[in-house]
Amino acid sequence: MKERKALDSEEDINNLLALDNQLCFALYAVNRAITGRYRPLLAELDLTYPQYLVMLVMWEADRKGDSPRVSSIGERLRLDSGTLTPLLRRLEQRGLLTRQRSSEDERVVTVALTDEGRAMREKASDVPLRLLCDLGVGPEQAVQLREDLRDLLSRVEGDR
Amino acid sequence: MKERKALDSEEDINNLLALDNQLCFALYAVNRAITGRYRPLLAELDLTYPQYLVMLVMWEADRKGDSPRVSSIGERLRLDSGTLTPLLRRLEQRGLLTRQRSSEDERVVTVALTDEGRAMREKASDVPLRLLCDLGVGPEQAVQLREDLRDLLSRVEGDR
DNA sequence: GGATAACATGTTGTGCACAATATAGTTGTT
């Protein structure tokens, strides 16, 4: 038999590494699994999940008559220009939106939907329901989890 | 005033798109926020988060005297060879582990820790606690959320 | 009004994530 004390602290480390694995890894794995579930639905629109998120922001802004700047989109989605610039460029090349540098402030690039981008909104409107059905998660459970995640997000982002 | 009916269905679509945004987007955003929290801690070990996950699996296997094959690691982390092969190659180049093709079955590549890789475990042992403190999440809350996420994961992965 | 700081976006480089395909080895059937 081994010593009791040394074994315990070893076990503690094992448990911590395992717990940690399961807490943050669960998040990591679920996130990839869910974007995997989106993939076939979004493939019908020829969009990736991050592209879909950008389109959601754009549809929302467009309804208010806004043409958001790149930084606004980044703020909303917590993505930086290194991610957004090439992503927006691809959507622009496909004719879903336009990017235009402001004449007032040359640093600013405003993004606007084209008619084609606006039209895609209808084709995308059934994605959320189809996904929720696909997941087999009840609405109240979904809301609860979303609240927990939002709470966690504010904690994680809170004190920098 | 606009028609009641048309406005309602428009609002429904808006709500769905917004709810969807918030549920799955919350997961997406929290995941990135948390790996961002890991980043400075893991930078001390010169590891990325996926590399850290692989090392966790390796430390766990090593304790049992195992030298897992690439596919076992991938199964555990839900990652495929396109992700793991270059990642493992980088860890091998740094001398943390070895990759060896099995002589019994030449298709199989087994991965084993080096002494250096084994030694890193101690330096990494305080990462989980430091992260939990950093997040400001209580243990019982963490356990609850982990359970919810594991439940969700089994749902999402369940029926393919 | 000229240095300087703060700002908005873009560029470059590294490292995942994953689909599609390739390669090579193994097993089973005839």
Add this chain to the structure above:
DNA sequence: AACAACTATATTGTGCACAACATGTTATCC
């Protein structure tokens, strides 16, 4: 033995994600 089916890993290509740096712009302080 020959061949097909299957398996394990590697390779290639596209698209994020983010850090570090570059470029040009505006504002501010003196």
